[in-house]
Structure formats: C-alpha cells, structure tokens
Amino acid sequence: QTNTMQGIDVESIRLTPDASGGSVEAVLTTMAGVSSKNEMSSQYMVRGGSYDENSVYINGIEVYRPQLISNGQQEGLSIINPDMVKSVNFSTGGFNAEYGDKMSSVLDIAYREPQSFEGSVSASLQGGSLSLGQSSRKFSQLHGFRYKRNSSLLGSLESKGEYDPQYFDYQTHIVFKPTDKFKVSFLGNVSINNYRFTPVNRETSFGTSTNAKSFTVYFDGYEKDKFHTYFGALSLNYKLSRGTDLTLQASGYRTDELVTYDIHGEYWLDEAGTSGEQSVGGELGVGKYHEHERTRLKLNVYDISLKGNTGLNNHNLSYGLTMRRESIYDRSREWQWRDSAGYSLPHVPGEVNVVYSQSSSHDLNTTRFAAYVQDTYKLMTDRGLWSINGGVRVSYWDFNKETLVSPRFSIGFVPERNNRLSLRLAGGLYYQAPFYKEYRYERTDTLGNVYIDLNHNIKSQRSIHAIVGGDYTFRALNRPFKFTTEIYYKNLANLIPYEVDNLKVVYSGLNQSKGYVAGIDLKLFGQFVEGTDSWISFSLMKTQETLNGVKVPRPTDQRYSFALFFTDYFPKLPRLKFSLKAIVSDGLPTTSPRMTRDQSYFRQPAYKRVDVGLSFQLVGGQHRPTTGFLSHFKSIWLGVDVFNLFDISNVSSYYWITDVNAIQYAVPNYLTRRQINARLQLNF
Numbered sequence: 001q002t003n004t005m006q007g008i009d010v011e012s013i014r015l016t017p018d019a020s021g022g023s024v025e026a027v028l029t030t031m032a033g034v035s036s037k038n039e040m041s042s043q044y045m046v047r048g049g050s051y052d053e054n055s056v057y058i059n060g061i062e063v064y065r066p067q068l069i070s071n072g073q074q075e076g077l078s079i080i081n082p083d084m085v086k087s088v089n090f091s092t093g094g095f096n097a098e099y100g101d102k103m104s105s106v107l108d109i110a111y112r113e114p115q116s117f118e119g120s121v122s123a124s125l126q127g128g129s130l131s132l133g134q135s136s137r138k139f140s141q142l143h144g145f146r147y148k149r150n151s152s153l154l155g156s157l158e159s160k161g162e163y164d165p166q167y168f169d170y171q172t173h174i175v176f177k178p179t180d181k182f183k184v185s186f187l188g189n190v191s192i193n194n195y196r197f198t199p200v201n202r203e204t205s206f207g208t209s210t211n212a213k214s215f216t217v218y219f220d221g222y223e224k225d226k227f228h229t230y231f232g233a234l235s236l237n238y239k240l241s242r243g244t245d246l247t248l249q250a251s252g253y254r255t256d257e258l259v260t261y262d263i264h265g266e267y268w269l270d271e272a273g274t275s276g277e278q279s280v281g282g283e284l285g286v287g288k289y290h291e292h293e294r295t296r297l298k299l300n301v302y303d304i305s306l307k308g309n310t311g312l313n314n315h316n317l318s319y320g321l322t323m324r325r326e327s328i329y330d331r332s333r334e335w336q337w338r339d340s341a342g343y344s345l346p347h348v349p350g351e352v353n354v355v356y357s358q359s360s361s362h363d364l365n366t367t368r369f370a371a372y373v374q375d376t377y378k379l380m381t382d383r384g385l386w387s388i389n390g391g392v393r394v395s396y397w398d399f400n401k402e403t404l405v406s407p408r409f410s411i412g413f414v415p416e417r418n419n420r421l422s423l424r425l426a427g428g429l430y431y432q433a434p435f436y437k438e439y440r441y442e443r444t445d446t447l448g449n450v451y452i453d454l455n456h457n458i459k460s461q462r463s464i465h466a467i468v469g470g471d472y473t474f475r476a477l478n479r480p481f482k483f484t485t486e487i488y489y490k491n492l493a494n495l496i497p498y499e500v501d502n503l504k505v506v507y508s509g510l511n512q513s514k515g516y517v518a519g520i521d522l523k524l525f526g527q528f529v530e531g532t533d534s535w536i537s538f539s540l541m542k543t544q545e546t547l548n549g550v551k552v553p554r555p556t557d558q559r560y561s562f563a564l565f566f567t568d569y570f571p572k573l574p575r576l577k578f579s580l581k582a583i584v585s586d587g588l589p590t591t592s593p594r595m596t597r598d599q600s601y602f603r604q605p606a607y608k609r610v611d612v613g614l615s616f617q618l619v620g621g622q623h624r625p626t627t628g629f630l631s632h633f634k635s636i637w638l639g640v641d642v643f644n645l646f647d648i649s650n651v652s653s654y655y656w657i658t659d660v661n662a663i664q665y666a667v668p669n670y671l672t673r674r675q676i677n678a679r680l681q682l683n684f
Contacts, residue, residue, distance in 0.1 A: 001471050001484075002387035002412025004095060004426050005108070006031075008088040009533060012565070014681070015579050017613035017641040019672060021126050021148050023078040024088055024109070026581075030563040032484070032521035032537035033092040034105075035585050037607050038652055039643070039672060040072025040153070041503055042080075046092050047488065048517035048543035048556050049104030050498065050505055053432055056080070058109045059173070059187055059235070060307070061251050062100055066193075066227040067436055068257045068297055070504035071652070072671075073154055074225055076167030076193030081144040083120050083131040084171060086112040092521070093488055094426030094467040097372040097391030097408045098307075098318055101433040103463040103490075111173045111187070113140045124679035126150045127167070142173045153643075156673040161199035161219065168192045181239040189231040197223045199263060205272065206668050212272035213284070215657070215667045223261035230254045243311040253301040264290045269657055269665055285657055285665065288339040298329035299436065316376040318391075324368040328436060332360035332452065338658065355658075356594070360440070360452035368433070370395040374408075384419075387412040397433060400458055404431045423470040432461040438496050441509025455509050464491040469521075481526030490517040497547055499591060500555040502653035502669070508596075515545030515554060532567040532577070550598035553589045561585040575617040582610045592656050592664055602666075604651050615639040637681040647674040 008027060018026035025042040028034050036044045043051040043065070056063050058080065069075050089108040091099075099106045114133030122129045127148035134141055148167040155163060169191045176184045199219035207213045233251035240246060269285040307320035335357040374391025393406040408428030415421060432438075439458040443451045469486030495513040498505050519541030528534040539561040543554040564582040569575075587604035591597055617623065620635030630636070654666040 001422055002385075002414065002424055003091075003389060003410045004093060004424065004467060004469075004486075005089050005091045005106075008090060010082075010085050010088060012533065012567075013082050013085070013088075015567075015577065015613060015615050015637070015639070016565075017579055017581055017611040017643065017677075019153060019611065019643045019675070020072075021077065021124075021150070022082055022122075024080045024082055024085065024107075025078055027565070028090060028107070029583065030535070030537060030565040030581060031090065031092070032486070032523040032539050032563075033519070033541075033561075035558055035561050035583075035607075037585075037588065037650075038072040038503060039609060039611075040150075041069075041075050042078035043069075043075075043503060045556050045558070046105040047519060047521075048490070048541060048554060048558075050500070050556060051503065052435070052437065052505060053102050053104035054107065055100050055102040055105070056107045056109070057099070059111055059185070059233070060247070061187065061233045061235075061249060061303075063189075063231060064229075064253055064255070064301065066229065066255055066257055067299065068225075068259050068295060069227070070259075071502045073157075073163075073165070073197070074193075074195045074227070074259075075503070076165070076195075076227065077146050077148055077169045077191065079189065079191070079229075079231075080109055081129075081131070081146060081169065081171050083122075083129055083146075084111045084142055084144045084173060086110045092486075093490070094410060094428065094465050095408070096389055096410070097374045097393040097406065097428075098320065100370070101393075101395055101404070101406070101431050101460065103430050103432040103461060112142055113173070113175050114142055115140075118684070120681065120683045122679065122681040125152055125677050138177045140175045144171045145169070153672055153675055156675055158204050158670055159199050159202045159219075161197060161201075164196040164198075166192075166194045183235075183237040185235045185237070187231075187233045187235075189229070191227075191229045193227040195223070195225040195227075199223075199265075204667055204670070207272070213665070213667075214270045214272045215267065215655075216270075217265045217267040219263060219265050221261065221263035223263065225260065226256070226258045228256045244308065246306065246308045249303070249305045249307070251303045253299075255297070255299045257295075257297045257299075259293055259295040262290070262292050264288070267657065269667070287657075290337045292336070293332075293334040295332040295334065296329070297331075297436075298327075300327040301325070314378050317373070318376075319373040320371065322368075322370045324370070326364075326366050326368070328362065328364040330360055330362040330364075330436075330452075332358065334358045356450070357448070358442070358450040358452065362452070362454060364399075364454065366397065366399040368395065368397045382416065384413055384415040384417075395431075395433065399439075400434075400456055402460060404433070404460055405429075406431055420473045421470065424468070426467045427465050430463045430465055432463070434458050434460060434496070437505065438507050439509055440507065453509075458496070458509070459494045459511050461495050461511075462493045466490075476526075479527040479530055481524065484521075484523040484525070486521045488517070488519060488521075492516055492545065495545055497545070497596065498555060499596065500588065501590075501593070513545045513547045515543065517541065517543040517554075528566065529568045531574075532569060534566045535564075537561075537563045547596060547598040552597040552601065555589055555597070557589055559586045575620075575623065577615045577617075579613040579615070580610065581612075584608050587651075590654065592654075592666070607650050608646075608648050609650060610645040611641065611643050612645050613639055613641040632684055634683045635681075636683075637679075639679045639681070641677040641679065643675040643677065644673055649673070 019039040029036040114135045118133040129146040131144040146169040204215040305322040310317045372393040379386045410426035412424045467488045492515045498507040523537040525535040566580040568578040618636040650671045651668040657665040
C-alpha cells in the first residue's frame with residue numbers, strides 16, 4: 001500500500017454478524033480510526049469527523065444519505081447493496097484530488113458486471129434480499145432487491161409499543177458495450193423507507209447502586225416518518241487511444257423526507273429504594289409533556305461531469321470538470337410543551353409557554369462548479385519503488401460566492417532492501433463545503449420563538465491533513481500477517497460548531513471556532529487461524545476546538561477505540577465457520593438540549609458490544625452435488641447470529657427532565673439488547 005486508500009475484502013462482509021442487516025459500513029467500523037455508536041445505523045465517524053464529513057462513491061458517482069435521520073430506528077437500508085459489490089476501497093484521510101469536498105474520509109465502491117447468469121437469495125429474521133445478474137457478449141445487467149423489517153430488534157428497546165418499520169430498496173447496474181472502445185452504463189436506485197411507531201410506555205432504571213433512579217412514562221400519540229430517495233446516473237465511456245479514455249456522466253438524486261409526530265406523555269422520576277434498614281425511595285419529579293413536529297424536506301441534486309485519464313510512460317494523469325445544481329424545499333414546525341408539578345415550563349406566573357418552538361420555511365436553488373487534475377508517477381530506483389501523487393482541486397459555489405483551492409499529495413516508498421516494508425506520507429488542504437444543515441442558523445425573537453435563517457456568509461470548514469504511516473508484512477506461526485501504523489494531525493479552521501444528539505447533528509450555522517485532531521491508528525491483519533483473515537485495530541485520538549473562547553473537546557472526541565474482527569472454523573468440520581465482531585470505544589462528550597460544550601458537558605459511558613455468528617456451508621466447494629436440485633447452487637449457507645452477546649446496555653443519547661426548580665435530570669436512552677437472528681443465503 002503506497003497511498004492512503006486501503007482495500008477491503010468483500011467476502012468478509014457477507015458473513016459478518018450485523019444488527020443493521022449486513023452492510024459494508026459494519027465492517028468499516030472495525031477499521032482503525034473508524035467508529036460507530038449505534039448498531040442500527042450505517043453512519044460512522046472517522047478520525048474526529050462527524051457523520052456528514054464522509055463521502056461515498058459508487059462507480060465513481062457521489063451518492064447521498066437522507067438528511068433528517070435522527071435515530072437508528074428511522075434509518076433503513078444503507079445505500080450500498082453488498083450483494084452487488086465488486087470492490088471496496090476506503091481512505092481515512094489524505095485522499096487524492098479526484099474525490100470531492102469532504103474533510104474526513106472516502107468510501108469508493110465498485111459494482112460488478114456479471115460474466116454469466118448469476119443470482120443470490122438471502123433471508124433472515126430482519127428481512128431478505130434478492131440479486132440477479134445476466135451477461136451476453138455486449139450487454140450485462142445486475143439487479144438487487146432488499147427488504148428489511150426489524151420489528152423484533154426494535155422490540156428490545158425500552159420504549160414499548162407498536163413498531164412498524166418497512167424498508168425497501170431496488171438497485172440496478174446495466175452496461176452496454178457496442179464496441180471495444182465505447183461503453184454505456186446506467187446505475188439506478190429506488191429506496192422507500194417508512195417508519196411508524198405508536199408508543200405505549202417506557203421504564204428505565206439508571207444511576208449507580210447507591211444512587212439508583214427510575215423513570216416511567218405512559219405515552220399517547222404516534223410517530224410517522226418517510227424517507228424516499230431516487231437516484232439515477234448515466235455514464236458514457238470512450239477510449240480515445242491506448243492511453244486515454246474519457247467519461248461523460250449525468251446523474252440525478254432526489255430525496256423526499258417527512259418527519260411527523262405528536263406524542264404526549266406523563267412521567268414519573270423516582271429515587272429508587274435500596275435494600276436494608278436505610279431504604280429510602282422518593283419522588284424526584286412528575287409531569288407531562290407534548291412533543292410536536294412537522295418537517296418536510298425535498299432535495300434535488302443534478303450533476304454533469306466530464307472525466308478523463310491519460311497514461312504516458314510512468315505517469316497517469318487524471319482530470320475532471322463537474323457542474324452541480326441543487327434545489328431545496330424546506331418546511332418545518334416543531335415545538336415542545338412541558339409541565340412539571342402543575343407548572344408549565346418555563347414557569348412564568350400568569351402565562352402558559354412552550355419550552356421550545358422552532359419553524360423554518362425556505363426554497364433555495366444553488367449551483368456548484370468543481371475541477372481537478374492530478375498525476376500519479378511511479379519510479380523504480382536502486383533504493384526502491386517510489387509512487388508519487390500530486391493534484392489540485394478547485395471549486396466554486398454561487399450561494400456564498402466562495403472559491404476554494406485544495407492542493408493534495410501523497411508519496412509512497414517500498415525499499416529495495418526490504419520489500420516487506422512500505423512507507424507513505426500524505427497531506428493537503430481539504431474543505432468541507434456546507435450542505436443544507438451546515439448553513440442553517442437560529443434567530444430568536446423577544447418571545448423566545450426560534451426561526452431558521454440561511455447564512456449567505458458561511459465559509460467552508462478547512463482541514464490541513466498531515467499523515468505518515470507504513471505497513472510491515474511478516475510471517476508468524478508459518479502464516480502471513482501485516483502490521484499497519486498511521487500517525488496523523490489535522491489543523492482545523494472556519495469550523496461550524498455542532499452538537500450531536502443520537503444521530504442528529506445540529507449545527508450553529510456560523511463559522512465560530514478552530515481546533516485540531518491528532519492521533520495514532522494501529523492495525524494487525526493476518527491469519528490468526530490458518531486459512532481465514534482476521535484483524536485487530538486500536539486507536540488513540542484527541543480532538544479539541546476553541547468555542548466562545550473556551551477550549552473544549554469536539555463532539556467526536558473519542559479518546560480510544562478497540563475493535564476485533566475474528567474468524568475461525570472447526571478443524572474437523574471446516575464448513576462450520578465462526579465470526580466475531582467486538583468493539584470497545586470511549587464515550588463521547590454530550591450536553592443538555594440547546595446548550596453548548598463551553599457552558600457544560602459530560603461524557604457518555606463507553607460503548608461496548610460483541611456480536612457473534614455461526615455459519616454452516618450446506619453446499620459449496622467440494623460439497624457441491626453434480627446432479628439433482630442442489631447442483632444448481634454455487635453455495636448455500638445457514639447461519640445463526642447473537643447480537644450484543646453480553647447484553648450490555650449502551651447509551652445512544654439522553655432524555656432530559658426539568659423540574660419546576662430548573663434542575664435537569666439526564667435519563668439515558670439505551671440501545672438494543674441481546675437478540676438472536678437466523679439467516680439463509682443461497683448463491684447460484
């Protein structure tokens with residue numbers, strides 16, 4: 001590896017125990033520098049960056065996620081269909097100029113072009129999927145269908161009621177090659193995610209053995225959300241000469257999102273009694289609340305781009321131009337009313353007020369332009385192999401009239417005397433171009449009502465990357481291993497401060513802070529058991545910003561992280577395989593609603609989770625019949641998973657209770673508990 005882009009084995013994805021339903025992102029979270037705090041979500045954080053700082057490409061086309069997702073229950077299927085994936089490449093920083101304006105990471109996915117008729121079917125207690133592929137001399141097509149309904153998983157949450165989630169996804173990849181020089185391809189996606197929830201009650205116990213508390217709520221009302229996305233991309237590729245090819249791409253993305261809920265609750269917060277003569281229990285707070293939201297977002301993004309590659313001797317020159325048109329329709333109305341001990345909060349004698357009221361109404365059309373050029377040069381000398389990449393990316397946005405210039409480079413070296421060692425250095429100037437959520441800011445009137453305005457003076461967040469690392473391959477116990485180390489530093493400026501509540505990222509909408517990220521990532525990859533790949537990763541990191549003159553940790557300040565992905569098989573029955581995914585990571589800083597970390601903050605408990613899976617290959621390899629019905633299948637796998645093996649109560653966020661004396665209590669919202677899943681996978 002001579003640059004910061006690392007490949008990920010697709011086969012490791014297929015048998016990974018994953019509560020989110022088998023996603024590429026589930027494997028990413030075991031990589032060094034990558035973390036996730038919610039097993040129901042495919043979103044992840046990379047080296048101190050937020051969920052919004054990661055770009056995802058499928059077949060060279062940038063794709064997007066829904067914008068209004070606030071918790072894992074709402075989130076449906078990942079936009080990446082693992083049944084269609086050919087290759088996965090991932091960079092945690094220091095990536096090339098061809099990738100767009102994000103500060104943290106790049107996930108580059110390539111979908112397969114079938115070589116013959118193929119298919120796969122999978123089913124589990126969470127849902128199912130079907131993929132079909134076909135190929136002729138000039139034409140190939142690949143289609144994928146997925147359905148997910150994880151009511152049983154959501155039933156392990158502490159909020160009891162009627163969960164009715166339904167997630168459907170269809171994707172297609174069609175390729176036509178009329179000549180050896182000309183190729184036409186189409187990538188399409190339709191995603192229909194609906195989430196309905198009618199809560200009944202909730203009982204939560206929290207605190208310590210000497211200071212235990214109990215929180216009970218009885219609900220009335222419902223939540224009904226929809227996240228519908230549509231995506232299509234047409235690519236025309238023409239090979240001008242032996243060393244030059246050009247690609248013209250046109251794509252369109254549309255998301256129609258609606259979040260609606262009216263939920264009324266009556267709650268009791270009690271001091272739980274302890275055993276013994278000094279047992280004391282008492283009421284800490286009692287009250288009512290009503291939460292209301294009607295948010296509608298329609299977002300359209302249209303791209304047209306021209307890209308090219310030219311190979312000349314030891315050089316590979318890449319270049320491209322892109323024009324992007326964005327259209328946003330935003331309507332929102334949200335308020336919360338609370339009553340504590342018979343008093344409306346905030347308590348003003350003679351008045352009845354809501355604790356929070358926010359509204360937004362905007363229609364926006366903007367255009368972005370981007371261009372890049374980069375050169376990769378490889379040189380073999382007496383000292384070893386050098387790989388040098390240098391490039392620059394230029395972009396312009398008419399919303400804030402901002403022009404950005406982003407130079408980037410990477411240098412890789414494999415010494416001749418020891419080709420088991422590879423070293424690399426990468427860096428550059430990276431920008432996070434604001435997108436929808438980042439440039440919205442709050443304006444409060446004299447009555448305390450909040451209105452959302454758009455900041456036309458917003459600037460792109462800036463990050464200067466400096467990364468040094470290396471790989472060392474060796475053999476131990478007569479098996480191959482690779483040890484990877486990367487040390488990095490990021491200087492951050494023009495930051496738009498934000499707070500994280502579960503999966504919801506709330507930005508201030510203003511460039512108000514600066515900061516840094518520094519850390520080290522370690523990873524040991526190899527065959528811990530002969531014939532199967534496993535890895536261990538460990539990360540240390542610190543990220544800090546200056547907010548209103550106060551130095552505070554950023555919301556993603558995860559000081560340590562440990563992940564293990566382990567595979568094994570039974571020696572006398574190699575068709576029976578075992579997989580384990582374990583994660584232990586530091587808790588993140590958090591604060592109460594509508595507060596910032598410079599005022600006060602505390603850390604959530606550490607996130608700890610172990611998922612295991614047992615898979616048996618019924619058909620495949622030497623055990624594939626030559627006649628009969630089963631001979632039509634390449635492989636058949638039966639599996640059982642145990643999610644959250646040790647039944648650990650991880651915290652996703654907090655529900656805040658305020659009494660009439662303005663004393664706040666943080667009631668933890670716990671994630672899913674132990675669950676058992678059965679699955680079947682057929683490949684033909």
